[in-house]
């Protein structure tokens with residue numbers, strides 16, 4: 365039975381999509397069966413996997429709003445990953461979702477039908493705490509929080525944690541924090557080091573040991589439509605995400 | 620009469636807030652009267668100016684949803700900038716806004732009352748193309764688009780431009796592109812250079828000549844609650860935003 369992980373942080377540009385795409389590909393390298401769900405209207409995870417978001421026959425919008433069967437909407441990308449793709453249609457979904465009965469459970473209920481086919485399902489959330497992210501948190505077993513080691517990203521964690529607590533209290537009582545992953549880390553930069561030590565002080569061993577370094581290969585790979593492990597498997601970025609996948613799998617030995 | 624500039628890009632983490640705060644402070648250094656409007660529920664511009672978003676007596680939420688007078692909601696920060704502050708209350712505003720008659724014009728109508736007191740009004744938009752950003756685009760005379768020179772940020776411009784075109788067609792016919800500003804630019808990085816030349820090829824002289832370099836002082840300043848020109852006025856980041864302010868003022872000689 366799949367472990368469902370939401371990759372969430374309302375702060376923009378902290379590495380949610382990069383973590384989702386590269387962790388999914390790394391888990392697959394470890395012979396796990398993985399589904400990636402793109403819940404962001406930007407469709408970055410979709411494009412990052414080489415799937416053209418403007419040529420989709422169906423997308424997550426159809427699944428959430430029209431109740432299209434999720435099995436019909438899943439595509440397989442070039443690297444063999446299963447993907448529930450997204451595009452700009454999802455921008456208007458928030459206003460439409462709110463009019464649907466039990467809108468918070470739409471993604472959770474859709475995933476229930478295919479959960480047994482995967483070891484992991486990773487959900488890439490948009491940079492907001494609105495209805496789409498709530499849908500992702502309700503569907504998830506736990507949350508991975510990418511954190512860029514800078515002031516605004518650290519400061520935003522308070523709001524994210526209280527959002528998660530609200531979802532736990534009313535919609536998904538078993539939702540847990542899977543871990544916080546430090547992204548774009550630069551050890552030469554005292555701000556990075558300072559924020560990192562504040563994270564570890566506050567969150568303890570919920571902070572992954574793996575530090576994702578700033579590595580230009582991670583920024584180049586999406587323009588080639590492949591995860592970094594297929595673009596440059598010897599790069600520090602690829603090695604970091606493979607290491608992170610090792611930590612994730614260790615926490616879920618049954619998968 | 621104030622020039623109203625929306626700082627918008629749905630891609631997260633491209634430097635919208637950093638541009639808004641530091642351009643506002645730089646315009647003030649040039650003796651222009653400036654109001655900064657924080658339209659992002661994250662409240663980053665508010666915190667970046669040293670104003671505690673959790674201690675506000677009133678915020679932009681009250682102005683947009685309850686019709687509180689904007690003059691009553693404006694605070695003055697430590698550096699003398701006028702600020703219409705924001706906080707997490709704004710997260711739920713999108714669902715409430717949609718139920719208000721002419722919701723698209725709420726910010727535009729609120730700003731009309733105080734526009735004559737300023738030379739420039741800068742609006743920091745959230746990382747989305749939803750109702751809040753639409754409100755910002757309808758309120759604005761033109762849009763400044765911060766662009767990080769990387770793949771996802773470049774790819775997202777198509778969606779942003781079509782959103783702007785839709786607002787021009789139906790809600791704000793005189794809305795123009797003020798300019799695109801390249802942020803976190805690293806000349807040693809071939810991806811940065813490549814994306815930058817694609818921007819200039821496509822957008823021509825709508826791309827500001829000023830390149831904002833990656834400069835850690837820009838990331839450190841917000842943790843001290845001040846714009847970079849007050850934190851380290853000799854830094855490359857401070858000089859870049861003062862130069863950008865010069866370009867902006869040149870386009871609006873009457874201010």
Ligand SMILES: Nc1ncnc2c1ncn2[C@@H]1O[C@H](COP(=O)(O)OP(=O)(O)OP(=O)(O)O)[C@@H](O)[C@H]1O
Nearest residue numbers: 376377378379380381382491548578579583631769
């Ligand atoms: N470790 C890294 N090293 C270098 N570049 C990175 C790294 N992680 C991410 N990037 C780049 O930084 C930018 C932001 O990352 P990404 O888009 O994954 O963040 P996000 O949190 O998903 O953004 P959004 O909030 O818009 O969804 C992208 O251009 C990405 O390629």
Ligand SMILES: Nc1ncnc2c1ncn2[C@@H]1O[C@H](COP(=O)(O)OP(=O)(O)OP(=O)(O)O)[C@@H](O)[C@H]1O
Nearest residue numbers: 376514631632633634635636637746803833834838
């Ligand atoms: N030129 C720069 N050099 C170094 N760091 C920068 C620069 N510009 C912005 N930053 C840092 O990068 C991060 C992202 O910038 P910022 O928060 O301004 O982007 P944003 O587009 O407003 O993000 P969001 O989409 O979350 O609103 C912040 O931590 C900021 O301090």
Ligand SMILES: [Mg+2]
Nearest residue numbers: 380381404408
């Ligand atoms: Mg993303």
Ligand SMILES: [Mg+2]
Nearest residue numbers: 635636659663
């Ligand atoms: Mg911002």
